[in-house]
Amino acid sequence: MAISFESAFAGHDKFLKFRSDRSAVLANNIANADTPNYKARDISFSSAMSKAQNDALKMRSTNTKHFERATKSIKEEESLFYRVASQPSLDGNTVDLQREQAEFAQNSLKFDTSFMFLDRKISSMKKALNGGR
Template structure:
């Protein structure tokens, strides 16, 4: 009998990847906080995880024509521009550094939680394999 890692890890493998992609977007926002015209980006984690879950279960969209855009254009399909909470400062930049820092910290904590969960699953598998 073989071990199915898809069954063992479930959606948590995709969650770690999505958290990493969101961290990159948020870090890019912080790096461009003083760039005129830069628009803050974010990842809709719930939509991205739902898309990953449906793709995992085999219900993904198919590209039926050469004219259709490919699924990957560098950003996750659930990534987009965030509506600013503050009025325009005159330079067109929509990054609020305090909001970005808070979102980055929250995402980092959730990333660590996902890693700890996966570590526990791996430890459980190792215990089962060793027969302890």
């Protein structure tokens, strides 16, 4: 019986990718907290999830005579959005440093949770392959 990593990982591998991308966006916001006219950005989980579902549902052609797909998948940039400032600053910067740090910490916890789940899944698979040793 073949092992399906996709079902074994239960999507946590994709969650790690999303959390890593979001971490980079939030870190960029924090780094530009004092940059005039910088607009804070974030990644929407729902749009990233719909992109992943669209990618999974893509038609695959097995013959050169097959038609091309009519609709295109969502680009990665479209899952990024500009965050609305709760307290706009005079220099046009929309980064709220405390909010960004809180979002970064929450994202980090969720990343660690998915990573621990994957680590335990992989170690249990190794254990099964080694015969319980």
